[in-house]
Amino acid sequence: EAQVTQNPRYLITVTGKKLTVTCSQNMNHEYMSWYRQDPGLGLRQIYYSMNVEVTDKGDVPEGYKVSRKEKRNFPLILESPSPNQTSLYFCASSPPGTSGRLEQYFGPGTRLTVT
Amino acid sequence: AQSVTQLGSHVSVSEGALVLLRCNYSSSVPPYLFWYVQYPNQGLQLLLKYTSAATLVKGINGFEAEFKKSETSFHLTKPSAHMSDAAEYFCAVSDYGVQGGKLIFGQGTELSVKP
Numbered sequence: 157e158a159q160v161t162q163n164p165r166y167l168i169t170v171t172g173k174k175l176t177v178t179c180s181q182n183m184n185h186e187y188m189s190w191y192r193q194d195p196g197l198g199l200r201q202i203y204y205s206m207n208v209e210v211t212d213k214g215d216v217p218e219g220y221k222v223s224r225k226e227k228r229n230f231p232l233i234l235e236s237p238s239p240n241q242t243s244l245y246f247c248a249s250s251p252p253g254t255s256g257r258l259e260q261y262f263g264p265g266t267r268l269t270v271t
Numbered sequence: 272a273q274s275v276t277q278l279g280s281h282v283s284v285s286e287g288a289l290v291l292l293r294c295n296y297s298s299s300v301p302p303y304l305f306w307y308v309q310y311p312n313q314g315l316q317l318l319l320k321y322t323s324a325a326t327l328v329k330g331i332n333g334f335e336a337e338f339k340k341s342e343t344s345f346h347l348t349k350p351s352a353h354m355s356d357a358a359e360y361f362c363a364v365s366d367y368g369v370q371g372g373k374l375i376f377g378q379g380t381e382l383s384v385k386p
Contacts, residue, residue, distance in 0.1 A: 160314075189373060196280070198361060198376035199315075214373060246314060250372075258322065258365065259305060260374055262314040 158183045160263035162247050168269045169237055177232045177266045179247030187250040188230040189260065192216065192243040199246065205230055237270040273298045273366040277377035285385045290349040292380050294362030297343065303365035304345045305374065306336055310358045321345060332356070357384045
């Protein structure tokens with residue numbers, strides 16, 4: 157089944173404890189992206205990647221890092237999480253040749269709580 | 272810069288009634304527009320998309336949307352609501368440049384369906 161997977165689905169952590177949220181897609185998509193969803197704000201892009209070793213900042217990149225060492229994986233790293241990063245996070249990927257300009261396919265989400 | 276405004280954060284309809292969710296966009300280029308649905312504890316699922324072909328776009332689950340350039344609108348409709356339509360709906364516009372694209376989301380509209 158073609159899909160985007162994320163792990164973990166739920167995470168509660170404490171301020172300052174480094175964490176990684178994994179994202180993987182099995183559709184051979186070049187473009188991948190991370191969004192965060194907050195009530196009343198919709199989804200906002202954190203980082204995106206056009207291909208392996210090519211990443212760039214989105215609209216709200218502060219406090220986050222990403223890496224793209226393999227086409228299928230795009231982990232989101234919070235090196236020192238803070239309570240304002242409590243949110244619902246979505247990974248997405250986009251079909252080849254579209255560079256994120258057309259529809260994106262979303263993972264199931266990771267609900268992160270930072271205390 | 273592209274932007275999206277969804278009118279009404281909550282919409283409530285009776286089962287069998289017309290569903291109308293409003294979306295207005297702002298775009299400096301011909302837009303690509305999307306409607307996504309998010310069921311509780313799930314990721315976003317693409318309902319339909321407009322990519323400059325037919326202005327009336329049909330999607331899954333009986334939903335459709337009409338692109339009206341003169342009104343800069345892309346409202347989502349369904350003739351007869353079903354209980355299973357209860358979810359949050361997001362309108363999005365594609366924002367793209369030299370470095371790749373992203374989706375700009377509206378704030379979301381939560382649809383409730385009363386029996």
